[in-house]
Amino acid sequence: MRVRFAPSPTGALHIGGARTALYNWLLARGQRGTLVLRIEDTDRERSTPENVEQILEALTWLELEWDEGPLFQSERAERHTEALETLVESGKAYRSSATGEDVRAYKQEHGDDRGFRGKPEAEGALRLRVPDEGSSIVHDVIRGETEFKHVHLDDPVIARADGSVLYNFAVAVDDLDAGITHVVRGADHLSNTPKQLLVFEALGAQPPEYAHLPLLHGPDGKKLSKRHGAASVQELRDAGYLPEAVRNYLALLGAGFDPERERFTSDELAERFRLERVSKAPAVFDERKLRHLNGEYLRELPVEELTRRLEAFTGRIGLGGAAGIAREKMQTLAEFWPLAGFIFDGPTDDPEAFERVLGAEGAAQALGDARAALARLELWDEASVERVLRDVVETRGVKPKEVFQPVRVAIAGRTISPGIFESVALLGREETLARIDSTLARTPVH
């Protein structure tokens, strides 16, 4: 089995495209087949090295593997020309200068549901001759059979007047030459399939098996796009999602896995993936669910691994201790720094938190007592810190938060942080006492 993922080089890898790539990968992996990557760059304008680079980067980030082959469709221009000539010689394609305007005029005359048929000319673009009789039937592994009557189909343009080929032609020729057995792609290509089928037929070749995946929509039911927040793999990465979580989530969106379970390894995914089980209905990309899943993956990562990823994500080093105490509280890598950055960069400036917590009655005394108790500590570790701080609570006869919150604001600057004992223990004696002192110095005493 040979499958292919053929993105258009328009820039970032769209989330829907990522899922298509993933499904192809799972299919190939589960069936011991090969995944071929090919950039659909017959439109040279849109194909920039940067765009291609972005796509490869995203696929690599997702940890998908593919077979090295001719990566660019444009490298095959010679073969395309040759195939074109074959079709012209056999009368299956003809030159026509007809424009979109002419096609509309034709339909005015013959009816909207009548496909355009041109007359052969000496100059112009190349159109494929579609027979009026019969129909092309798309045999789709997911959707069953869909019939497209030839009368409704326009003779498609397969090459520009300058000889360069167009997508629907090139894709068929390339799939044929690459020996692709299964074409798995977005449902937006379903209507294009009869044109490609016609190309296979004109070339006297057997088409591959097709499977059209349901499209991914945004929360508003419209096709997923920029205004829905993250729309590309790159954005997901930058938002702090883990590739394994993204992969798992994307796989869940329409693959028809057992919903009693939702976490799967790549091997399990590949093992269970069945094209026949893929849903026909479009799915809405729900970032909240991805967050949830990501949080689970994050919490199960060994601390050393989590640290490595946080360091790569933030560009900082020495995050090990902080990773350990913050990991229970984050769902994405991006949430780490707001939560634990104070350990490295000093307390966050949050006047509102300061006012509310340290402005409260008894806060200054509580903080002072905590300071004194901590200063007496001989062994500075989490258990000892907890012991003495709880002692302060007991001695003062107040609620725990009346002691813990002032300490938290003193060291973190804000009311949200990892656990107070762990934070203090990690910060160290010197830094903790210094931060408390500096806080005390500007705290009003009630």
Next chain:
RNA sequence: GGCCCCGUGGUGUAACGGUUAGCACGGCAGGUUUUCAACCUGUAAGCAGGAGUUCAACUCUCCUCGGGGCUACCA
């Protein structure tokens, strides 16, 4: 306009010609708790609508409605 696809709670989905229509996210209400999370318990919420086939339909057929895609000398 033409051609085509799709339709189970807000979201992702499971099941089956006969079930109290299940699970998860999210919501709500409690619990735990030093904050925020996490975690635990409980709870609300669905077969788009209408015909037909059948002893029986969410499941099969048709229609309507709704959503989507394609309709380029784009991919």
